[in-house]
Amino acid sequence: MKTTKQLFVAILALLLIPATTFSQDEEAPKGQEFMTVTTNHWNMDKEDFKMSEWKAAAKEYFEKVTMKNEFIMGASMYYHHMTGDNTEFISVQNFASWEDIGKFGKRNAELEKEAWPDEAKRKAFLKNLDSYFANEHSDEIYAPIPGAKFMTEKPTKDMLCYVRKSHFAFPEDGTMEEFKKLRMEGNAAIIQKNEHIKAYYPNVHAWGSDKTEYLEAFFLDSLSDLDKMFDRNDELLKEGFPDNEENKAKMKAWRKYFTGVHGDYLYTWIHDLSK
Template sequence: MKYLIVIFFLLTLVLAEGNKLYAQTPQGNVMIITNLERAFPENGSMAEFDSLTHQYQTKVWDKNPYVISHRTVRHWWGHDNRDVIEITEVKTWEDIPKAMAKSNELFMEAWSTKEARDKFNKAYDKFFTGKHSDEIYQEVTFKK
């Protein structure tokens, strides 16, 4: 039994290290894509939505050192006008949790009281149904 455990451990170690040989080194930046379903509240306007989105952009995304770029786009033309897509670009996979933690920190600084955060969240959240999806992509790069 002792030898079986040792052999199992060594085999696991070899396989784990062997997988690194086949892994490709990441080349491009990482894109976090969030697709949100927009609601159309009677007590809200696109001007209000744009203003709230701009506030968050300038107070959080633009100040986040881990975020290379961030865009919020809303559906403009086609069969389904409910899509709002957020595209956040970071350098590496490891930067994702750092960027999210820093965004949370910047949000807490920008809206420094619980009342201010609740007011902003209530105003912004009314524009969404709660349905969304999150995906992470890596930029495609080509070797020359």
Template sequence: MKKSRLFVVLLALMLSMAASTQESSQDFKPVYITMTTTHWNDDPETDFSDWLATEQEYFKNVTAKNDLIISSGVYTHYFTPDNSEIVMVNVYENWDDIEKANDLNQKLVEEAWPDDKARQAIFDKQAKYYKPDHRDEIYLSMRYYIPESASNGEPRIFYVRNSQLAMDGQGSPATFNEFYEKVTRKSKKLKGYYTHRHLWGANSRDMAEVFVFDKLGDIEEFFEEEANLVSAAWADEKEREDFMKEMNKNFTGKHADLVYRSVPELMKSNQ
């Protein structure tokens, strides 16, 4: 991947926002997140009964053994505009590791399936589950996060709020940080929380918040809890309205809400 001048400028802007407040970010080191969004094969003749077993075989022999991939996950549609959507996520310590990990993947594949025919067979089997078109994006994590708590092995719900940054100089990241400290971090409903923003993809304004829950109903309870925490943090109504107005200057006001379900058998975590 060639780093253009535009990429360097955008990276500088993102790192500046991520480090906007120093008191609680001294030990924060951003990670690089690749997301491949693909789609289930809609051919009615496709047999999905062995999909999980096939992906587990690849996961066990390749992804789980690749130390350059520090965490990964597979997420399926729950409430999104396209019910065929499936998102595959890998996390790396730095930009160079993305390319190095691809080389290591190839080595691990050859070790797991040394026979050419057997190796081609596993790839052909994988490919049959998905449409050939897909979208690849790279994001940089931001320092606003709550590490995911231990799972009971059941699928979890990932509510994703994709917002567009205004990038007009009117907003202050300090207000978002204040909201995070006074509200988000105090939530008892969240099982995890992550933020990341565009590094390489379709829209340089993209910023995402990922809220992790055990079940779908927890999302509504979280919204109620969040409203109570906001009222407690800014008891004066005028002060509360003024603060929210200032914080919202960071964004265009346009956002999308998406809900995915994790596949526990294909999760790799290194928190």
């Protein structure tokens, strides 16, 4: 990896800040307060597994239930592309409040009855849909934070989603004022100007297994654009943060907010299963 790409890793630190530190005038993207992430796993023992049939059933449920559920602000689904587990299937839902997370399940049940009024047919449909997945799954809840880059238009094809999971270091000599200033400076100089990044969504841990976790999702047109994104970041890094003593001090300041440990994941975002 190029030295400048290593510097980009540090620049990403500008984007990290616990959700609880934001002031009231820094609203979450589009009024979204929480994002739930469910990691399911394909049922590898299903003998009659046909992806086309699953996709048809999933799309039917999505259109009849998820799209009509007013408590779900946004929803999306992702296939494994390059991760440590090829059985992974990710479902993401966005909510305006904690209360709505508690309400959407009941509303789903109501919409299911409306969509499939015959109980036997409804149970058969849902059982078939569930049969594509193994029993185990995991859930995390994140809080979207400012700094997102939204799609300029609704995509008509699947996209590559590059996910980066970093971890906060919580330095004793850190301040929220310093962190906010550095974060917004880096976001404006790099993320918002990179034409290869079609969308970008930063999130911090809200409820789950690791309070240090910070999750960033970059949406790209293709796998080849991943390298283009990094190359463009190199250029923007040099333009926005030339090599001088002031920027060296900034680099040192923002690095202290991280452990230096991160994970990288590539998923395929399913465009026609997105709300």
